[in-house]
Amino acid sequence: MHKKNPWPSTMALAAPLLAALLPAAAAAQESRQIEEIVVTAQKRAQSFGDVGIAVSAFTGDDVRDLGLEQMKDVAAQTPNLKINDTLANSIPNVSIRGVGLNDYAANNNPAAGIYVDEVYLVSPAMLTFQLLDIERIEVLKGPQGTLYGRNTTGGTVNFVSSKPTEAFESGITVDYGRYDHFAAEGFVSGALGDGVAGRLAVQTVQRGDGYQTNRLTGESIGEIDRTSWRGLLSWQASESVSVLLNVHGGRDESDVSLVKIDNPFSAEDDGDDDPYRSGASLDPRMDIETKGVALTVDWDLSDALTLTSVTGYEDFSRLHVEDRDATSLIQLDGFFDNDIEQFSQELRLTYVGSEVVIIGGLFYGEDEIDTRDRFDASDLLPLLGLTGVDSLGNEYVQKTQSAAAFVHAEWQFSDDWRLTTGLRYTDEQKDFEDAFTYLVAGGVETRLFPAVSNDYDSEDVSGRIGIDFVGIDDTLIYASVSRGFKSGGFQGQLTFNPADLQAFDDETLWAYEIGAKSRLADGTVQLNGAVFFYDYSDLQFYGGLFDSPVGTLFGIANVGDAEITGAEVELWWRPAVGLDVRLGAGLLDTEVTESVVAGVAEGSDLPNAPELNLNAMIRYEWGLTDGLRADAVLATSYQDDVTFDIVRSPAEAEEDGYWLTDARVGVLAADGRWSVHAWVKNLADERYRSQVLFSSVGFGESYGPPRTYGVSFSVAF
Secondary structure (H helix, E strand, C coil): CCCCCHHHHHHHHHHHHHHHHHHHHCCCCCCCCCCCCEECCCCCCEEHHHCCCCEEEEEHHHHHHHCCCEHHHHHHHCCCEEEEEEECCEEEEEEECCECCCCCCCCCCCCEEEEECCEECCCHHHCCCECCCEEEEEEEECCCCCCCCCCCCCEEEEEEECCCCCCCEEEEEEEEECCCEEEEEEEEEEEEECCEEEEEEEEEEEECCCCEEECCCCCEECCEEEEEEEEEEEEECCCCEEEEEEEEEEEECCECCCCEECCCCCCCCCCCCCCCEECCCCCCEEEEEEEEEEEEEEEECCCCEEEEEEEEEEEEEEEEEEECCCCCCCCCEEEEEEEEEEEEEEEEEEEECCCEEEEEEEEEEEEEEEEEEEEECCCCHHHHCCCCCCEEEEEEEEEEEEEEEEEEEEECCCCCEEEEEEEEEEEEEEEEEEEEEEEEECCEEEECCCCEEEEEEEEEEEEEEEEEECCCCCEEEEEEEEEEEECCECCCCCCCCHHHHCCECCEEEEEEEEEEEEEECCCCEEEEEEEEEEEEEEEEEEEEEECCCCCCEEEEEEEEEEEEEEEEEEEEEEEECCEEEEEEEEEEEEEEEEECCCCCCCCCCCCCCCCEEEEEEEEEEEEEECCEEEEEEEEEEEECCEECCCCCCCHHHEECCEEEEEEEEEEEECCCCEEEEEEEECCCCCCCEEEEEEECCEEEEEECCCCEEEEEEEEEC
């Protein structure tokens, strides 16, 4: 790995392109003003520039132009957002401004609340969903404990689906690319009767070849077989009552990515420096099935008062199979089996007056997570003193009930000043039942200790107070103090000591932030910036914290306290009609200020928190003929040095900074009826590690995909 200077690369990409495009762009369209973005960050439709929260927003067009396929892709164009898969290509870890939880267990909630159409997803195992027919994505930074509640010390990411339309619309997009990649997405939308409209969207992603090679069999690894669908039905029951039914599901039977490892117990991988070649003595695969339903009802009680009900149910199952030792031996072959069922109900009453806005509500949620993990290790355990043992694993059932009451208020107490306050009381109970570790010898399963059952109750009050100044035209300056919390719980990993299954405590975070949003140059520039300081207490930390007969085991504990100082800036500039330039930068300075866990040194940086990250996107559209247009998109991002694990600060878990660049160019009908594009991802064919996870057989490294390319065809009817 080698250190790279980000700034010359940025200039090399941006400056010549801007110089070439500016003259041609001026005659392309009619307006240079940037369109207004509407967000629902505060549970009601507002202009982006009126919300005193740091928000990064993406429209459905942005999703298309950037080629965003899954949630983790959003991070590349969002300052101070990092999303990486924790376990091969599953279990995303969402880290916002350095706050995240790098845990591969299914029972511990992310530090950022992930919402799809206002329904909170309780487990990181549920976050590998495809981006299907998206209207908008909103990334809310900083604690969002007032309106969003559960486990939002880092922030919140909202995914909003496209809604049914009264007018008939339909379309289909087909992609074909390298590694026999094929993807198709289609939708149909329109009126079904008086006051009733529907929308159906379906997507399938198939890849017949992989960019990895199993050196034991010569077979390629990386095949994808993933399908998802969503049906929406809207009903205008009366002038004051509207109903939206959302039914959705999907199936993923793709390969599980190989890990690259320097196995100290085997010489099979010695001298093999190809990051995309490794070993697997089994068939690495996943089998994920999800289905759910959400019902949203809005009842306008008056012109100013609306009652909203959001009911959600999700059913999720997952089998993940991988070879963690990366050899022909059976040293650490993992089988992760999860079943998750969740239900949630939220009621909100929203009053919007001329000077005062009040949102009050109640929330109730319950979920059950059933897990059985197994590690086949008949060639490793005898070396560690467990002679005759073939496998070991753990099993548990976790049940959670969460109830909350919240109120949010905005008061425009003068022409130039607005006060925002909010409080949320949360009562959460977790029951950790029938938890045990088992050994398998000669086909006979034996429990290492009697089943453990523990419970954990948490009560907390989150809050926020903010002041907004709007006395400058097209500018919002805001300052806020907020408190977020993430409830305690139980580690879901293998342990030899039942004492490790005692609950860990809540973590809390006080956030102090000053920011500004400004629309400049007659609406052709949108500039947003923020600086912040976090006081982070009892932070929940995942890592190799526990010793055992088979070496260091992973788990969660409250490691101590930390501080985070940072800043971010985003610029959207339309220098000429048809030309859009978006730039972003994030800075982070993180430090563990007090550690109560051996191996985590005070003064350490937090994991997954690069000091510098940059992003840029340039999009240009111009006319070719009266009925034909062309467009081009160049998107690039830079991540500074990052560490994946700070327990004992292993050098193997540090990754140097790197750039990733994508491009897209094509022609399209002037009326938007069809388009043809060529695209490339990872243009420079950068080799980079997206995750490093320590285990009993060494550091398992996951590499990001190499250069891929293809063509895309879209048609609308």
